[in-house]
Amino acid sequence: MHNARMRYTVNVSRPLSYTIKGLHSPGIFAKAVGGNIFSGCSVRFARYAFAGLLFLFVVSNAEASSGRFLQQQAGDGKAASVSVDDAHDGVSRTVRITGRVPCVDGEAAGYPCKDLDLLAFVPREEMEGFPCPRSGYCFNDIWGWTDPVTDVEYALLGRVDGVAFFDLSDPENPLFVGMLPKTPDAWSSSWRDVKVVNDHAVIVADAAGAHGMQAFDLSQLRDVTNPPATFGPTALYDAIRSAHNVVVNDISDHVYIVGIQGDHEAPGGFACGAGPHIVDMNDPAQPAFAGCYTPSRGRGYTHDAQCVRYRGPDTRYAGKDICISFDEAGGAITDVTDPASPEELGLFEYPRIGYTHQGWLTEDHRYLFVNDELDEGHGYADSTRTLIFDVQKLDDPAPVGAWHGPTPAIDHNLYIHEGKLYEANYQAGLRVMDISYDGALSPDDIREVAYFDVYPQSDLPGFIGSWSSYPFFKSGIIVVSSMDDGLFVLAPPSLSVGVSAESEELPAEVKLTGNYPNPFNPETTIRYALPQAGKVRLVVYDLLGQEVAVLVDGSRPAGHHTVRFDGGDLPSGSYVYRLQVGEEIVARTMTLVK
Structure with missing residues (x-):
């Protein structure tokens, strides 16, 4: 060879x-x-x-x-x-895609699809200095964060060696802002998990030695003037070493570390085992142990969990903090309102268990969807099987049935948002199901309404392809991690990117706001707003009046738009960016400093 x-x-x-x-x-x-x-x-x-x-x-x-x-x-x-x-021990076929590629006749940029357009793809080769030890196992988890000051959305992409951050202010051209490396002396790991609490990323890694849980202040992302930057953690919680997942409750300050490997400290004499290890993140710079518990199911190992401030039909627990753990051979529902004294409420299981992996509640907390990571590969299901439970009584969860997908691929991580279930099904990519219901939910009512297959080679039950997705951005875009390839940014065909998905009031006149950051090196974001649809031309000139870049030249809808300008090939100095909409012209100045 x-x-x-x-x-x-x-x-x-x-x-x-x-x-x-x-x-x-x-x-x-x-x-x-x-x-x-x-x-x-x-x-x-x-x-x-x-x-x-x-x-x-x-x-x-x-x-x-x-x-x-x-x-x-x-x-x-x-x-x-x-x-x-x-x-990288194999073939890497890389396509850097910027600019929307519509899903037409079941395909976008060579990827099978239905009702999801490809906005952008960032390959691993464009993430500087990235060593991928095994082909197919370069990336893992993905999450999102929206800056409360600038409203910029960011993707947080797990890598074997840390977490990469992407600015999505222009979702058709993501900017690699930088990365947070793994804890020094920890090992690279194919299993890394990242979530967000109190505007801080919390990160764990499995089979990684003394990694602990990193906490990182995400507000640092807005101050990067020379990307990509290399960051350090804001805090390191080292009472645990390796762990498979970290879980957040968006309403409380607690995070729940699960799938812990090896010895870990438990102040106060707690016997934590491999169940949820609860950390108080009220002060993210000083994470503090809050409690732990071991589910009674199986060997007491929790692989993943969802924790919520309960608002479902079981009024006995209204307003309480409830965790649903997925414990390899079924799962448990636990009241963790007092993290020092959790109370197990109920257990659930189902026929032909392979490996109870992960799940998510419907938004009314009435039903629970669960994925099993090994049932397809073991022949327990002929096609992707996603289990459904009625949990209107938290102490008595009842099986409803299962949704069977159109491919034999393994279902991995799933999330529910606005009546749709987003499921990363490894080799079958991201699948989207309409799970809306009136009265009671039946598996027969569920319909697959969209998909985007990041692994076109096969739909078989193998551990490669789409690891996870994040469908919760207010803009409506969806980010997907591909284990071998990198970051995918998707959107429904009906979503006009660059325009606020919220009913933001239209401006009374054409507006061109100051670029951010300014000064910049080498990239900056320019924002403009249109009171009505029209022909737009946005051009950058040097101080001699020479045109150096055309950023927009075409029709754009009414609303608020963002464009990224890359001055990497230009010398330091001042430049003028000029917006023309019909007969109206607005111009501003920006400074490139190298």
Whole structure:
């Protein structure tokens, strides 16, 4: 096998789909990314699935090793790039996509889809200095944060070596702001989990040695003038070492660390075991132990949980803090209002358990959806199986049935928002189900209404593809983590990005606000607002009046818009950005400092 690093890159003019000539997959399954044809290079790769695990390797023939170029043969439109690389123990096919690619005829940029457009894709190669030890296991969890001062939305993407932060003020061109590395002396880990409490990220890692729980003040992201930056933690809670997940209750100051491996301290003589370890984050700079408990189910290990301030139909517990834990062989419902003295209320299980993995309550706290990570791979279900429980009595959860998806892929992390269930199903990508109901919920009423498959090669039950998603941004965009590839930013076709999704009052006149940050290096964000739809031209000039960049040139809807300007190829100095809408012209000055 030829082991030298090889890269073949072609700029293509219509990034809708890609096929590499000579693509060969002799294994159990093969699914090419069909569409535009590239010739002049043969690259062969094989992907095999066995016993629920995926093995990936590459065979590069002499023609590929000779470095012959790829030639794009068809298409027109916006630019993108395709790379073939035999590094990272396999093939990395990378497409940097900026600018909305609509889902048309079941496809967007080569990815199978339904009613979800691709706004942007950021590959791992564009996250500076990222060593990925195993192909297919580069990224993991994802979460989101909205800056309460600037309203800018950020994606928090777990990597094997830390957490990467992305500014989504222009969701069609995410900005890699920087990263928080893993705890020094901790090991890189394929399992990293991140959530947000009190405008701080909380991060744990499994099988990572002495990692602890990092806390990071997210307000630091707004002050970065020279991205990407490398951050340090605001605090480190080291009473635990490795843990699989961290859980937050959006209304309380507590976080719940679960899936703890190895010894961990429990002040006050608590016997915590591997159940939820509760930390008080009222002062995020000084996390403090608050309590712990061990579920009675199975071996007392909690894999994941959801904790809420309860507002459901069981009036006995109204306003109390309730945790639902997913404990490998079923789950438990626990009152954790007093973290020093939790009370287990009820248990749930179901037939043919593989591994009770994770779940989420409906927004009225009436029903619970649960995923099992091993039932598909073990043959307990012919297709993706998501369990449903009626939890209107917290001490007596009742099974309702199961929703069976259209593919055999494994269901991983799921979340519920505004009557829809967003489920990251590994090789089948993100699936979206309408779970709205009137009176009582039946599995027969559930419909799959959208999907975006970040792993087009296969829909089999293997551990690769989409790890998780975050569907809670007010803007309506959705971010998805792909274990091997990077960050995907998606939106329904009806969502106009760059325009506030809220009913924000339209301006009475054209407005061009000052760029932020200013001074900047090398990127900054420009915001403008339109009282009505119209033809827009936004151009950057140097002080000699020479045009250096055209940021917008086309029709835009009424509302508030954001555009990112990258001055990386320009010298330091002052520049003028000029907005023209019809006959009206507004201009401002910005300063690039390198």
